[in-house]
Amino acid sequence: MNTHASGELCEWIIKNSTDGISVFDLEGNFVLINKALERIYGWEESELIGKKISILDSNEFENAKQALQQGEKDMQYETVIKRKDGEFYIAHTFFAVRSPEGKFTAVACISKDISDRKAMEEKAMKSYQDLLNTIRYQQGMTFKYKKINERYIHTLADGELLYRLGLTPEQVVGKDLFDFLPHEIASSKMNYCERAWNGEENLIYEGALNNVTYLASLKPIKDHNGSVVEVIASCIDISRRKQAEELLLQSEKLSVIGQLAAGVAHEIRNPLTALKGFSQLLKQKYNESHDFFNIMLSELDRINYIVNDFMILAKPQAVHFQWHDINNIIRSVIPIINTQAILNNLEIITEYDEETALIRCDENQLKQVIINLLKNAIEATPNGGTIQVTCKKQGKHILVQIIDQGPGIPPELIKKLGEPFYTTKPNGTGLGLMISYNIIEKHRGKLFFESRMNTGTIASIQLPL
Numbered sequence: 001m002n003t004h005a006s007g008e009l010c011e012w013i014i015k016n017s018t019d020g021i022s023v024f025d026l027e028g029n030f031v032l033i034n035k036a037l038e039r040i041y042g043w044e045e046s047e048l049i050g051k052k053i054s055i056l057d058s059n060e061f062e063n064a065k066q067a068l069q070q071g072e073k074d075m076q077y078e079t080v081i082k083r084k085d086g087e088f089y090i091a092h093t094f095f096a097v098r099s100p101e102g103k104f105t106a107v108a109c110i111s112k113d114i115s116d117r118k119a120m121e122e123k124a125m126k127s128y129q130d131l132l133n134t135i136r137y138q139q140g141m142t143f144k145y146k147k148i149n150e151r152y153i154h155t156l157a158d159g160e161l162l163y164r165l166g167l168t169p170e171q172v173v174g175k176d177l178f179d180f181l182p183h184e185i186a187s188s189k190m191n192y193c194e195r196a197w198n199g200e201e202n203l204i205y206e207g208a209l210n211n212v213t214y215l216a217s218l219k220p221i222k223d224h225n226g227s228v229v230e231v232i233a234s235c236i237d238i239s240r241r242k243q244a245e246e247l248l249l250q251s252e253k254l255s256v257i258g259q260l261a262a263g264v265a266h267e268i269r270n271p272l273t274a275l276k277g278f279s280q281l282l283k284q285k286y287n288e289s290h291d292f293f294n295i296m297l298s299e300l301d302r303i304n305y306i307v308n309d310f311m312i313l314a315k316p317q318a319v320h321f322q323w324h325d326i327n328n329i330i331r332s333v334i335p336i337i338n339t340q341a342i343l344n345n346l347e348i349i350t351e352y353d354e355e356t357a358l359i360r361c362d363e364n365q366l367k368q369v370i371i372n373l374l375k376n377a378i379e380a381t382p383n384g385g386t387i388q389v390t391c392k393k394q395g396k397h398i399l400v401q402i403i404d405q406g407p408g409i410p411p412e413l414i415k416k417l418g419e420p421f422y423t424t425k426p427n428g429t430g431l432g433l434m435i436s437y438n439i440i441e442k443h444r445g446k447l448f449f450e451s452r453m454n455t456g457t458i459a460s461i462q463l464p465l
């Protein structure tokens with residue numbers, strides 16, 4: 001092709017190109033523009049030629065020129081132009097125009113309208129943000145990880161559950177398990193990480209952290225060759241389900257205890273009837289020891305009551321709710337337990353804030369609770385001291401507190417109190433508190449413990465007035 005023909009071809013290409021083409025002299029004045037550029041900028045050729053029109057950021061031109069002078073092949077910029085009909089994204093690519101001798105004579109520029117691409121990118125970005133928000137605000141948790149340098153590095157972690165576990169995405173993303181979990185817990189998860197990374201599908205495990213139990217389900221993500229490139233996990237909080245399961249287990253235990261209780265109570269009641277009968281006979285025979293017999297008989301009645309109460313566990317029984325003065329209930333219990341206290345060199349000090357404090361309750365059941373709590377307090381202080389029993393009004397409640405100077409209960413064991421058969425005593429049955437919780441609950445009250453190691457324990461009963 002001769003020079004003339006190639007010149008014509010060049011002109012034809014410039015004229016018909018769908019990309020904007022322009023040439024600037026070294027001062028930045030337009031010397032040539034094509035139709036496509038007119039369309040892109042919305043300016044006429046006559047308005048542009050020979051002028052420095054500020055449709056280009058002046059720095060952009062100067063920077064490009066400098067870089068091209070220094071030998072860069074081309075320079076690319078993306079810019080936004082404002083036209084009457086809206087904003088457009090344009091990508092400029094600058095080239096050096098050189099004379100046959102190699103002298104830098106002008107700057108050529110190809111301008112492409114990339115608004116569509118930008119719109120797509122923005123849409124994709126928005127969908128990505130939406131996805132991240134969905135992951136962030138889900139009740140559960142999603143995480144992903146991949147193997148990098150023999151370590152399983154998290155590439156994503158978010159969701160409400162993550163925060164409930166006491167973690168944040170910043171603590172997890174870019175890290176392996178050992179970076180944010182206690183060593184023991186991290187090691188226990190490694191096996192699952194490995195198995196999922198090796199392609200095992202639908203791997204499920206249970207984890208717990210900060211009193212939250214969760215169920216994680218792992219799934220490997222594979223590329224078109226079937227190689228695992230990442231593992232995705234979704235987790236749900238199953239703490240409530242766990243608690244329900246435990247309650248169920250506890251209530252199953254309780255029903256077994258109930259059956260046992262019924263049997264034991266039955267066996268105790270028969271000899272009691274005999275004892276009571278003979279005590280009555282003796283009372284008639286030895287009139288002078290009248291008081292002793294009265295005490296014996298009333299105590300036998302109490303045993304009978306307690307045995308009956310024990311049977312509450314076996315089947316619900318009618319409880320006799322009546323108005324009673326809680327101060328009197330406490331007063332009547334102290335003599336019963338005092339012998340044991342004296343043996344342990346203990347003094348029981350009582351403090352009643354109110355003259356009378358009437359509550360609706362089953363008297364014998366409340367006596368049983370106070371005896372159980374006092375017995376625990378005495379057993380906790382074998383080397384003497386004092387046990388304080390206080391009774392005061394607190395808003396719409398009565399608060400009875402039994403305060404001992406025993407060794408205290410470690411915080412992690414407080415939640416075990418009331419579990420059937422939980423005992424630390426060689427001869428304990430571990431039923432005392434369970435029965436007490438049961439009774440207080442029936443009175444719509446609350447039983448709770450505060451304890452300081454080597455200082456003592458406060459057992460509090462809160463009852464509605």
Ligand SMILES: Nc1ncnc2c1ncn2[C@@H]1O[C@H](COP(=O)(O)OP(=O)(O)OP(=O)(O)O)[C@@H](O)[C@H]1O
Pocket residue numbers: 372376377380404406407408409417418422423424425427428429430431432433434457
């Ligand atoms: N005041 C206290 N100080 C220290 N530990 C206590 C106290 N009260 C309860 N505990 C702990 O709670 C456990 C359970 O008490 P609970 O009364 O239910 O059973 P127990 O006293 O062991 O047996 P029992 O069935 O004979 O009452 C006790 O074994 C003891 O470890």
Ligand SMILES: [Mg+2]
Pocket residue numbers: 372375376432433
């Ligand atoms: Mg006890």
